[in-house]
Amino acid sequence: MSRRYDSRTTMFSPEGRLYQVEYAMEAIGNAGTCLGILASDGIVLACEKRITNKLLDEIFETEKLYRLSADMVCSVAGITSDANILVNELRHIAQRYQLQYQEPMPCEQLVSQLCDIKQTYTQFGGKRPFGVSLLYAGWDPHYGLQLYQSDPSGNFSGWKATCIGANNAQAMSTLESEFKEGITLEDAVPLAIKIMHKIMDQNKLTAEKLELATVTRSDDKTKMTIIPREKLEKLISEREKLAAAEKQK
Amino acid sequence: MSIDEYNGSAIVAMTGKDCVAIATDTRFGVQRTTITTDFERVHKMGPTLYVAMSGLVTDAYTVAARLKYRLNLYELRENRPVNPKVFVSMVSNLLYERRFGPYFSTPVVAGLDPTSGKPFIAGFDCIGDPTIGTDFVTDGTSGEQLMGMCEAFWRPDLNKDELFEAISQSLLNAQDRDSYAGWGAQVYIIEKDKVTKKILKARKD
Numbered sequence: 001m002s003r004r005y006d007s008r009t010t011m012f013s014p015e016g017r018l019y020q021v022e023y024a025m026e027a028i029g030n031a032g033t034c035l036g037i038l039a040s041d042g043i044v045l046a047c048e049k050r051i052t053n054k055l056l057d058e059i060f061e062t063e064k065l066y067r068l069s070a071d072m073v074c075s076v077a078g079i080t081s082d083a084n085i086l087v088n089e090l091r092h093i094a095q096r097y098q099l100q101y102q103e104p105m106p107c108e109q110l111v112s113q114l115c116d117i118k119q120t121y122t123q124f125g126g127k128r129p130f131g132v133s134l135l136y137a138g139w140d141p142h143y144g145l146q147l148y149q150s151d152p153s154g155n156f157s158g159w160k161a162t163c164i165g166a167n168n169a170q171a172m173s174t175l176e177s178e179f180k181e182g183i184t185l186e187d188a189v190p191l192a193i194k195i196m197h198k199i200m201d202q203n204k205l206t207a208e209k210l211e212l213a214t215v216t217r218s219d220d221k222t223k224m225t226i227i228p229r230e231k232l233e234k235l236i237s238e239r240e241k242l243a244a245a246e247k248q249k
Numbered sequence: 250m251s252i253d254e255y256n257g258s259a260i261v262a263m264t265g266k267d268c269v270a271i272a273t274d275t276r277f278g279v280q281r282t283t284i285t286t287d288f289e290r291v292h293k294m295g296p297t298l299y300v301a302m303s304g305l306v307t308d309a310y311t312v313a314a315r316l317k318y319r320l321n322l323y324e325l326r327e328n329r330p331v332n333p334k335v336f337v338s339m340v341s342n343l344l345y346e347r348r349f350g351p352y353f354s355t356p357v358v359a360g361l362d363p364t365s366g367k368p369f370i371a372g373f374d375c376i377g378d379p380t381i382g383t384d385f386v387t388d389g390t391s392g393e394q395l396m397g398m399c400e401a402f403w404r405p406d407l408n409k410d411e412l413f414e415a416i417s418q419s420l421l422n423a424q425d426r427d428s429y430a431g432w433g434a435q436v437y438i439i440e441k442d443k444v445t446k447k448i449l450k451a452r453k454d
Contacts, residue, residue, distance in 0.1 A: 061328055069321070091325050099318045 009121065009128055020129055021122050024152035027131040028078040033165035033199060034064060035192055036075070036135040037175075038147040042185035042216040043137040045075045046192040048165070048200060049209050062226060065213050069094035071104050071222040072138030073215055077165035078152075079131040086132055090114055107138040111148045111156050119154030129153070133164040137215045139222045145215065167199035174198060185214060189227075193239045205239075207232035252353045255280060257429025258290060258303040258389035261420055262359040262382070263403060264368040265412035268440045271359035271370075272420045273301050274391070274451070275433035286432040286453070294320055295330045297439055298360035300340070303389040304375070308354035315343060316356075333360045333369040337379045344377030351375045357388050359439060366441045385419075391430045394423035409438050417449055425452055 009020035032048040047064040065075050066087045074090065076083035093113050097105035114134075121129045129152040136148040149164060150156035161179045163171035174195050183191070192212065197205045212227040227235075259274040277288035291301045292313045300316065302309030319339055323331055331339075340356055358371040371379050372386035380386065384403050387395035398419035407415055417436055424431040434449040 067325055067328075069325070088326075091322055095318045095321050098321070099314055102314065 008126070010123055010126060018122055018153070021153045024078075024129045024131045025133075028133045028152070028165060029168070031077045031079075031165045032064065033163060033167055033171065033196065034075040034077045034133075034135050035161075035163045035171055035195060036137060036147045036149070036159065037161040037179065037183070037188040037192055038137075038145060038159065039183050039185040039188040042188070042214050043145055043147055044185060044188045044192050045073070045135060045137055045213050045215070046196050047075050047077075047211040048196065049211055052208050062211055062213075064211055065224075065226065067224060068110070068136075068138070069098070069104065071140060072107060072110060072136060073213065073224045074134050074136045075211075075213075077133050077135075082130040083132045083134075086114060086118075086130055086134065089117065104140060106140040106142055107136065107146045107148065108143070108158070110138075111136050111150055115150050115154040115156045117154075118150065118152060122153055135162065135164060137213075139215065139217055145217070163195075170199050171195050185216065189214065190235065190239065193235050194242075197236070197239050197243065205236055207236060210236070250280065253304050254390055254429055255353075256304070256306045257427070259391035259395060259420060259424040259427060259430035259434075260290065260301045260303045260357050260388040261385060261395045261399060261416060261423075262301070262357050262370040262372075262387075263385040263399065263407075263412060263416045263419075264370055264383070265407040265409060267361075267366060267368065268409045268412060268438060269359045269361060269368040269370055270409075270412050270416045270436060270438050271299050271301055271357065272416045272434060272436040274389075274420070274424045274430040275435055276429070276431055277306060278429065281428075283432060289435075291435065291437055292317070294336065295324075295360065295363070297363065297441065297444070298331065298333060298336060298358070299437055299439060299444075300359075301357045301388075302354050303357070303392075304354035305352075306354075308352040312343065312352050312354050312356065316340060319343065330363045332364075333358060333362060333371070334381075336360070337371045337381065340371075340373060341377035341379050344373060344375065348376050355388055357386050359386075359437075361439060361441060387423075389427075389430060391423045391427035394426045395419060398423045409440060413438055413447065417447075421449060421451055 032050040035046045037044050068090045094105045133151045147159050149162050161175045207229045214225050262271040273290040275288050277285045370382040370386045385399040402415040402419050434451050436447045438445045
């Protein structure tokens with residue numbers, strides 16, 4: 001292939017491709033899955049944890065979910081150390097906006113500004129792109145609850161339901177058939193579990209391997225709730241019962 | 250006319266038994282002219298952490314906004330509410346960064362430690378020298394008057410109602426002796442599980 005065009009991150013190949021960006025997306029395709037569903041009354045983010053060694057000390061609240069500001073959270077898929085840099089930058093961008101305008105930053109602007117930064121790594125400098133895709137879930141007074149996805153190229157778009165990381169194509173096709181307009185959070189959470197259960201078919205889905213958070217609005221405040229392990233175990237076992245029943249039919 | 254007297258303010262914080270109170274006047278004026286009488290000087294920085302800014306209002310507002318910026322990032326990174334002692338260092342650092350062109354505003358911090366619930370108050374000068382108070386901290390154009398009033402009314406281990414009385418009387422009587430402060434007063438009583446805000450009727454001059 002046109003190998004001589006892929007070591008320089010900022011050069012096009014003759015076919016008009018940016019190989020480094022594509023290789024970055026490859027890296028993400030092997031990382032832990034992140035799934036997001038925008039329901040009418042909340043957003044659910046479900047993530048597969050890859051690092052589950054029992055010797056690990058649990059100092060962090062979450063491995064893949066991060067709060068960005070009072071009204072936005074994100075989940076990451078890809079190289080964790082790259083993700084830390086981007087999350088830190090996102091937090092600073094949001095605070096700078098808040099300081100300047102004394103109001104919370106609109107979701108799309110936050111995503112857009114970070115993506116502009118990501119894009120520079122595909123055009124200038126000779127540094128490799130960030131090997132991270134992110135799902136952003138947040139609220140702003142202009143458009144309400146929103147779900148966005150961005151990738152190493154600096155492209156982003158708003159979604160009603162989406163998936164990044166390993167087996168994301170399988171998840172997306174399931175979402176396309178099962179996602180219904182106007183779905184509520186009460187139905188979206190089991191749907192997320194159902195899809196995670198399906199795509200993690202080889203490795204059994206357990207509560208230790210899953211991180212699930214919901215973003216809702218109540219009392220004029222945005223709440224990010226991380227579902228506790230006991231509740232996850234309950235949801236997973238309910239899913240397994242349903243799956244066994246479906247198999248029998 | 251000194252820049253510290255351009256707007257005028259009266260700020261006091263007092264410790265009680267398992268509670269703290271912070272109180273300010275509510276006059277916003279430009280030299281002798283009073284512009285509004287419902288000016289909020291107290292800013293909430295956490296569920297049990299409040300800061301009131303004295304001095305030039307534009308600087309007071311800016312310092313409070315910059316402080317909130319740093320505090321938000323701290324709490325996102327550390328995933329816990331800030332400890333008042335650490336907050337004092339944050340304030341001190343922010344003010345000292347402007348050592349040779351300072352903000353003409355001095356904060357007064359009042360809060361409870363998020364884990365132990367111990368009362369905590371602190372005052373600063375405009376370049377960030379922190380004074381962690383044991384009984385009370387006063388600030389503003391009425392600072393000296395407040396010192397005298399607090400010395401008379403404060404006792405150790407006041408319960409929340411006694412504390413409210415002590416801080417209110419100190420504030421009201423001190424600000425009456427200062428033409429740049431007054432026109433109303435607000436008192437925040439901070440306890441471990443709730444914060445009460447009371448608005449006092451004051452002399453409207």
